[in-house]
Amino acid sequence: MYKNNNYSGKDRIKGFLWLFFSLFILWLLLTSTFYYQEFWVGIVISFIIAITTHEFYIRLGFPPVTPKRFGFFILYIFILFWEIIRANLDVASRIIRPSLPINPGVVIIKTRLKSDLAKIILANSITLTPGTFTLDIQEDRLLIHWIDVRATAIEEATEIIGGRFEKYLRIIFQ
Amino acid sequence: MTWGWWVTGFGVIFLFLGSLGIYRMPDVYNRLQAGTKCTTLGAFCAILGVGIIEPSWFWTTLIIAVFVLLTNPISSHAFGRASYMSSVSFCEKTKVNQSEDFCRDEDNDT
Amino acid sequence: MIGTIYLIIIGLGVVLCLLRMMKGPTAPDRAVALDTSVTVTTALLVLIGLILKRKIYLDVSLVYAVLTFIGSVAIARYLEGGIE
Incomplete structure (x- = not known):
């Protein structure tokens, strides 16, 4: 290797x-x-x-640091924190309810990011945010376990799960 | 620094809820969901709260908290991939399962 | 006083993880419960350090987190069963 x-x-x-x-x-x-x-x-x-x-x-392969990239990276961290807190409240409310209201499923999404580092960051962000969990990565497709399935088509699921992060990561890594 | 105790308490509650999720959820993937999310935020808040209570410890606690925040998703992803690869079955509540498509396309590509 | 209550709550969490470790039907279940209890224990060590006013517990918890992260990834690779 x-x-x-x-x-x-x-x-x-x-x-x-x-x-x-x-x-x-x-x-x-x-x-x-x-x-x-x-x-x-x-x-x-x-x-x-x-x-x-x-x-x-x-x-x-870290990209060279420019003020624009740095600013968007700080903004990305704040967005990620907000999403983490939302994710936790969501999952915690599911856990403490006696009926355990889960609706799990496994879906595939596509990403347009090219570099490996960007894909790692995207996968980890997805793992930390509401009800989604990266199981596997294969070239440009990610296998996601979703605790509350709302869409099964690839494009729709991509927009709901990865859309928020991907537009910032594409600015940072290009 | 009394509000450090509030931050720590917030984290402690989430740590407990994460463990409760580990106990209550029906299959390994849902357990990973609960275990990763709740314990990551819980440990982050609890450890950083200690740094707020004792200001001279702040930088060391920040390092531990950021380390937990960075490595917890990685090890959980490794466990998720391991259980998916060793074909642990999904629970009967699972509505959608596209993992067969994922494997088939992979065979076509190679 | 408040610190003791926090310690009791976290201890209950560790007990729940241990119960899952005894019950868990498959090996990944047990490994996941172990990984979660490790994260909980990291926070527990930091809190013990705060209550006993010893800074050395912070170093202990940092080393514990680093070593068990490597251990978790190794266990996961073993469960995965591939040699890539």
Whole structure:
């Protein structure tokens, strides 16, 4: 599975720096101190991890950061949070009712997203939002378990389940 | 910081409801629905609430909460895929089942 | 006081997960119940740390979450039964 891809030097340096600084910031948040011993241990460990694993990071294929993408990403996080809270109230109200009002089904939806990372984010968002759960991904089709089936045609189900997220993800990843 | 206790309590209630869903739901897919959604928000709120009560712990609790938020859907998806692959049957309440179409198209493609 | 009540509620949740683990008809049922009880226990450890005023419990719960995430994915791959 592991192939030694030949990335250009510029890509390698860029990926290495992104990974190094995100790991180092994570370390600072975790220790939450600026004591010099902790500081230097953090730099050494981040350096070792970044230099050994930056190829995996490059293969994920993050798009270059622009202000527009960043803004839409923040907006996406807020929309996702709102949907998560709605999902929880919905599922919780189903659980506590004695009659257990569920109407489950398994449907297929299609996505127009191309990159793997975008598909991962879409699948995870679908898992976290009202009554839907990603079972499997196959090229551009997703198999969804739906706790309250309202549509069975592929286009209609796609619009109800994935439409909210897909339009933002397409802006972020293109 | 008293309102931290409210956030934690909100999370604790959802954690309990998620476990109740695990116990009550009829088949493994519905259990995953309840287990993923309720416990993700429940753990996120409960852990972050602790960070609000003790402000010096805030960043560490934020890391744990975001880690739970990112990894919980992934492991649940892995379990869902595993039970679908090992053909665990759907419960009799299931109205629509298009998973046969999904498999057949896959065979045609390859 | 409030913290103790929270701990009791979460403990009841863990007991429900354990009951499902004993009853569960298939292996995926038990694994799912285990995964849920792990998430609940992560929050439980953080709350215990708050009540006992020890920050070390936060590190314990973070390591617990990381290790059991890897364990859950490994169990799921095993149940899936493929070697891709």
